[in-house]
Amino acid sequence: MRSKRVFFRRLAFALEVILLWVLQSTPKLLPELYGAKPFLLLSAALAMSACEEVIPSMIWGAVCGALSDISSSGTVGFFSIAFALVCFAQASLLDTYLNRNILTSGVLSLGSVAAVIGLYFVFFRLFAGVPDCGTLFVRRYLLRMAYTFICYIPLYFLNRFLRKTFS
Amino acid sequence: MKKKTHNRNLKALIITLIILTVLSVFSQAENSLVSSGVNTLTKGLFRVSARAAASADSATREELLRENEELKRENASLRAQLSEYIDTKAENERLWSYYGLKKENPSYQVVPGNVIRRDVNDDFYAFTLDVGTALGVRVGAPVITENGLVGWVSQADAAACKVKTILSPDTKASVTDKQSGDSGVLSGSVSLCENHLTAMTKLAESHQVKEGDMIVTAGTGGVYPAGLLVGQVQSIEFNKYDASRYAVIKPYEDVSSITAAAVITDFDSKGKVVKSDAK
Numbered sequence A: 001m002r003s004k005r006v007f008f009r010r011l012a013f014a015l016e017v018i019l020l021w022v023l024q025s026t027p028k029l030l031p032e033l034y035g036a037k038p039f040l041l042l043s044a045a046l047a048m049s050a051c052e053e054v055i056p057s058m059i060w061g062a063v064c065g066a067l068s069d070i071s072s073s074g075t076v077g078f079f080s081i082a083f084a085l086v087c088f089a090q091a092s093l094l095d096t097y098l099n100r101n102i103l104t105s106g107v108l109s110l111g112s113v114a115a116v117i118g119l120y121f122v123f124f125r126l127f128a129g130v131p132d133c134g135t136l137f138v139r140r141y142l143l144r145m146a147y148t149f150i151c152y153i154p155l156y157f158l159n160r161f162l163r164k165t166f167s
Numbered sequence B: 001m002k003k004k005t006h007n008r009n010l011k012a013l014i015i016t017l018i019i020l021t022v023l024s025v026f027s028q029a030e031n032s033l034v035s036s037g038v039n040t041l042t043k044g045l046f047r048v049s050a051r052a053a054a055s056a057d058s059a060t061r062e063e064l065l066r067e068n069e070e071l072k073r074e075n076a077s078l079r080a081q082l083s084e085y086i087d088t089k090a091e092n093e094r095l096w097s098y099y100g101l102k103k104e105n106p107s108y109q110v111v112p113g114n115v116i117r118r119d120v121n122d123d124f125y126a127f128t129l130d131v132g133t134a135l136g137v138r139v140g141a142p143v144i145t146e147n148g149l150v151g152w153v154s155q156a157d158a159a160a161c162k163v164k165t166i167l168s169p170d171t172k173a174s175v176t177d178k179q180s181g182d183s184g185v186l187s188g189s190v191s192l193c194e195n196h197l198t199a200m201t202k203l204a205e206s207h208q209v210k211e212g213d214m215i216v217t218a219g220t221g222g223v224y225p226a227g228l229l230v231g232q233v234q235s236i237e238f239n240k241y242d243a244s245r246y247a248v249i250k251p252y253e254d255v256s257s258i259t260a261a262a263v264i265t266d267f268d269s270k271g272k273v274v275k276s277d278a279k
Helices: A003-025 A040-049 A052-073 A078-096 A102-126 A135-166 B001-026 B033-054 B062-077 B083-104
Strands: B109-118 B126-127 B142-145 B148-156 B163-164 B173-177 B183-187 B198-201 B212-215 B229-237 B244-251 B261-267
Touching: A003 A040, A003 A052, A003 A135, A003 B033, A003 B109, A003 B244, A040 A052, A040 A078, A040 A102, A040 A135, A040 B212, A052 A078, A052 B001, A078 A102, A078 B001, A078 B163, A102 A135, B001 B033, B126 B261, B148 B261, B173 B229, B183 B244, B198 B229
Parallel strands: B148 B229
Antiparallel strands: B109 B126, B109 B261, B126 B163, B142 B148, B142 B261, B148 B163, B173 B183, B173 B212, B183 B198, B198 B244, B212 B229, B229 B244
């Protein structure tokens, strides 16, 4: 009985990941904030890690990251590793030292969003020598971080609901 | 007990990171199995969602029903027309202006495709087309629409290819001013991309480029065929960092709203460096 519930919960998460991947990538579907679009797979991965155990969180993070990598560069790489690490870290902290609630997971997720998107900017824009990096960071990346975090909040409550329903 | 769980979690993390690193190494090659497989499996889903998003601005159900009735009446009257006219009209709609381009340039091999994805992490409106190496698309191939050059293929697998646009700083195309004959290098920038503009850099000191001039590809590098429309000169600016002048170009195509494009997979002067006749 328990394994059935776990199966349905993971199926729900899988459908959520696929749906968000399609939503994120489809042109003209999501509204843009001054040209910035939300990184929905990152929001989903962090929302899942706020509700799941450590190893499943890390695996979901790796899956979301791999899908982001394939959309972005066609190769598995930065996002899969980054997502796996931040989801592992967040889930570990929530499992051992912190209470699982919207406030603590929100703060951790905000830091994770800033870290992942910030590192992407540093490695793939700053180090790549893209001119006018400062303008790019302020006008696009800060907005992207904010938009991604805003999308995290409803996903947190959705995943928490799925966790409670199928646990 | 807690320490045991913690150790187990750490081991799982290390194993996952090793697997991801190995996957990353194996997926680096062009036409990698991982991206080809995922793109092949998900192409249908993305096509449907892209079409649904593109038609989101369409009319309400009542308006569509009314329009349907009107179209039925119009269709009945059209049936009375000469069959040759109907065939020619259907053929023109289907063939699109790419084939007009091909008629003028019979050496062009053109593969039309649809935009199925836009990368949320790209800052210069890169997009993914649903055509890949299986149809002859290769990295570096120019991508056009009916209004002119829009980008080049930066990655390709069997089922799809990613296109970087002419607004990206990674784009370096030799271009020519149709009116003055001056040559330069087309390259994007962050500040110009905000307004969907790009730049023609490396202008000579004695250039005669002026506002309103038409910019086309020069075809000297063997990467882009000569004569592809790019855009119109909007202004001439001064780059304070390298003390050079550049022309701000407004592309003829709005790359942020493209829903379909075509890849030129082959043309006569491909791979041949041609001496420029331009100034």
